[in-house]
Amino acid sequence: MSKVILVLSDALRYDVAKDNMGFLGHLVEKKLASLYKITGELPSMSRPMYETIHTGLPSNEHGIVANSIVRLSTRPNIFQSVRSAGKVTAAAAYYWYSELYNRAPYDRVDDKETDDESLNIQHGRFYTEDEYPDVELFASAAHLVRKFSPDYLLLHPMGMDYFGETYGSDTKEYRNHAVHQDSKLAPFIMEWKERGYIIFVTGDHGINKDGAHGGTTPEQRTVPFFVIQPQGGGRGEVDESISHLQIAPTILKLLNVPIPETMKEKPLDFD
């Protein structure tokens, strides 16, 4: 049984991650990690994909079909399943996660720092500004790991989305931020591996040169799925496409938590 960290880098596109994230690329090259490709679910929007990734359901089934839908999730999801199994959940994430799994609407004061075992996200550190520095969020996540050893931690930085939407994807600002995220994550990935975590790095959607996402083009929907296991084994670059819908059942299986019937896709197997 493992513990799991999901690094969900908002708007991290597959090709940009592969070309610019050299530490992750190093692990893949040395077959110490695996890199899969995900053709993302639709619409390639944030809140719908947060819910899709955490429920294993397409947006027409979970009902969060637009960013404007502000309500709690009504479907079985990773946080709820892990907490119900008596395990510890945590997130350093955008406030929409608090709205989906803890309380809606978000209260900037009451909900920002949450330590409450009765909530689905028991240890939450949330932010509301898209330009909130990723390095500050990485430190919050690393602190949660050291302090609470959560069984499941979500780390959700907004930097790629912020630079992509501000400057477009075909810019040094967007590409260089992938370099930045990779280099700032590298020491934490080593620490978390040491602590026995399996780490996934993926995106909710991509982004195009206009700085937009929501549509169906490969730029807007193709994201990476890096798998870093604590014992270090990996398959390198895997010529295999997987689905966003497989992430939730995969995480629950790794945590030895019962997979709800609603999560119908097959969990990934890394052995």
Ligand SMILES: [Zn+2]
């Ligand atoms: Zn997003």
